Amino acid sequence: MQYLESFRLPDEDAEWQFFVSQKSRAFSDYYPFQIFPDKQLTDLSFEPVTILYGDNGSGKSTLLNIIAEKLGLARAALYNRSSFFEDYLARCDFQLARALPAKSAIITSDEVFDAMLHTRALNQGIDDAREDMFKDYLQNKFGDFHYHDLSDYDELKKVLETRRKTQSRYVRDNLAKNAREYSNGESAMQYFQDKLQDDQLYLLDEPENSLSPTHQQELAKLLTDSARFFGDQFIIATHSPFVLAIPHAKIYDLDSVPVRTKKWQALPEVQAYAAFFREHQDEFE
Incomplete structure (x- = not known):
């Protein structure tokens, strides 16, 4: 499915008009101005899967953030905003092929990592509460409790419960269960499987972070299937050769001047992988 058809960045003339209008010269950096004119990049058109490729500092994340903010997409992580x-x-400016779905979002690697940290913090809180409950159990079971009036009723219930249950049963019945923790790669994959919904536009910033090569291939298949069968559109910033190899993806090489589309096999980073494995081919036999 295609929701975002094209996006237009300000050209060199538009940026120049902005600088002419500035009355203050106190700034040395006007980010995100002065990035894309040098790359001769003003117009992008999109497919169901479009990929932004480039080295660190090429502007991939900046471009995703510009598109996300212009479209008003939901986001859960902070970003570099000047x-x-x-x-x-x-x-x-932008052109839509159809109405933008309401739950469209930008998802960054920071957001995925924050979700993993949240699970760990949640489990740590539960673990701390469990230790307190162990002590509470012993104090109520073997303490010198005397019932006086209705104000003691809740305490009486707790004492009676501890006396008819084992410590482990008492804790299980009164404490939330730990959220299941996976490895970083498994957690990241689980996050994407839970997060991605049908018929949405998603901007993904380096989604392969924390993923092993095997999980990167699983992610590439998830994105391929979501675009092909479930009506999603993706714009992805990535270094992963497995994500770059998604069938029929349109790839912009932000390292080339002017920026142009390329096949994934022609990208320098993919060529570096290919050269490495050719050089060591006899070691696999």
Whole structure:
């Protein structure tokens, strides 16, 4: 499915008009201005899967954030936003192929990592409460409790419960269960499987972070199937050769000047992998 058809960045003339309008010269950095004109990049068109490729600092994440903010997509993680972001967004434009789905979102590697940390923090809190409950059990079971009036009723119930249950049964019945923890890679995959819904637009910033090669292949298949069978559109910033190899993906090489589309096999990073394995081919036999 295709929701976002095209996106237009301000060209060199538009950026120049912005700088002419500035009365203050106190700033040395006007981010996100001054990034894409040098790459001769103004217009992007999209397919069901579009990939932004480039080395660190090439502008992949910046471009995703610009698109996400211009479209008003939901996000759960902070991003690098300067005082001039609104000025830049005002000079951008886009064309939709159809109405943007309400739950469309940008998902970053920071968001995935935050979710893993949240699970760990939740479990740590439960573990701490469990230790307190062990002590509470012993105090109520063997303490010198005397019932006086109705104000002691809740305490009486607790004492009676501890006396008819084992310590482990008492804790199980009164404490939330730990959330299941996986390895980082398994947690990241589980996050994407739970997060991605049908018929949405998703911008993904380096989703392969924390994923092993095997899990990167699983992610590539999940994205392929979600686009092909379940009506999702993806714009992805990635270094992963497995994600880059998604069938029929349109790939923009942000390292080339001017920026242009390329086949995944022609990308320098993929070529580096291929050269490495050719060099060591006899070691696999």
